[in-house]
Amino acid sequence: MAPKIFIDGEHGTTGLQIRTLLADRRNVEVISVPADKRKDRDARAEFLNAADIAILCLPDDAAKESVSLIENDTTRVIDASTAHRVAEGWTYGFPELDAAQMDAVRAAKRVANPGCWPQGPIAMLRPLVTAGLLPADYPVTVNGISGYSGGGRPMMEDYVEKGSAAPGFLPYGLSLKHKHVPEIRAYAKLGHDPIMQPAVGNFAQGMITVVPLQLGHLSRVPTGAEMHEAIADHYAGLGGGVVEVAPLAEIERSDEINPEIYNGTNRMRLHVFANDQRAQALLVAVYDNLGKGASGAAVQNMDLMLGL
Incomplete structure (x- = not known):
């Protein structure tokens, strides 16, 4: 069964680009909150906890809230906001940073996408x-x-x-x-x-x-x-x-x-x-500020985390 990917904030600029990049992929399954429940906290929590990887395309405070809604130890997170880029416990999602960073991203549960x-x-x-x-x-x-x-x-x-x-x-x-x-x-x-x-x-x-x-x-x-x-x-x-x-x-x-x-x-x-x-x-x-800079970087990190 393909890993489930939930893009929290999929209708913003970064989220839309990630959806486009994943549109023809058959080795992942993108799951989405119904349109009428996009701002429903409980609905978002359900999808966050159902995902193998949640990609957060949200403002900083909303990204922090999304992380707090994850109650299991299986959902892994890629956060495209600024909220966690220098935070303890988060791996910086620039795989080319040094010789060890690619393996660090592969193993991480929490990855902060670079700006x-x-x-x-x-x-x-x-x-x-x-x-x-x-x-x-x-x-x-x-x-x-x-x-x-x-x-x-x-x-x-x-x-x-x-x-x-x-x-x-x-x-x-x-x-x-x-x-x-x-x-x-x-x-x-x-x-x-x-x-x-x-x-x-x-x-x-x-x-x-x-x-x-x-x-x-x-x-x-x-x-x-x-x-x-x-x-x-x-x-x-x-x-x-x-x-x-x-x-x-x-x-x-x-x-x-x-x-x-x-x-x-x-x-x-x-x-x-x-x-x-x-x-x-x-x-x-x-x-490309959206390619290597945001959406493409998130997909690169997702692939590393899933071994794809």
Whole structure:
């Protein structure tokens, strides 16, 4: 009998994408609360406890409530909200984090799906900090651009309504209190909070995240080749991952640095650009904010947990 998957919040952006990704799958069975009982707490509890894996596509408080409704020791959880990403007892659902993380996800009962914005910076910074090429107290800055689907239904509706009149580049998070900062700090192994300056563009999905590096003040300045090698070696040693590293190249621009190039997939491609004479570098990650960032990541974790 196929494992039962319950998507709590299946009518939101992430939930709908997960349903689409699972629509033609025959090795899982998606179970759903009847439409007229979607907000019925008892009905949700029944389905949460009937599922082999519950995928939570909900706001933080609602996700915490859903976890509290699970009364058995068999339902496993993938939470796509921010609620449990740095919480004790939860496994971080970025299988490429290190050599042990894929097995940790396979064995976990509670998996916290990563945020879309943190995955790129973590994917690039963690191998450098682990290799000793960047100190943990390095003053990290993260910027980039994401499609408007990353802002949830209100932002999506606003952008669709405005059409071509919507902003092509809209910075946000200007209070410097972005909810993803603790996640980046924890899993990139940073000693203090990074500055995060996200922006949204007038396209539905896809994203680029960038970490600029001023290296001249370090006691030992790494070269671009050394940083590229450390990142490439990290991912070369992982089987079954979906993160790849582009060849090191000295270029002015590339068609591959396009936020929409991997839309509809859970691929992530990392680039290292450096000027050794100036002791400067740019780390660039390109991926789909819904693919590797949310829905696709949830399905990747589900497959690992079920051994599929």
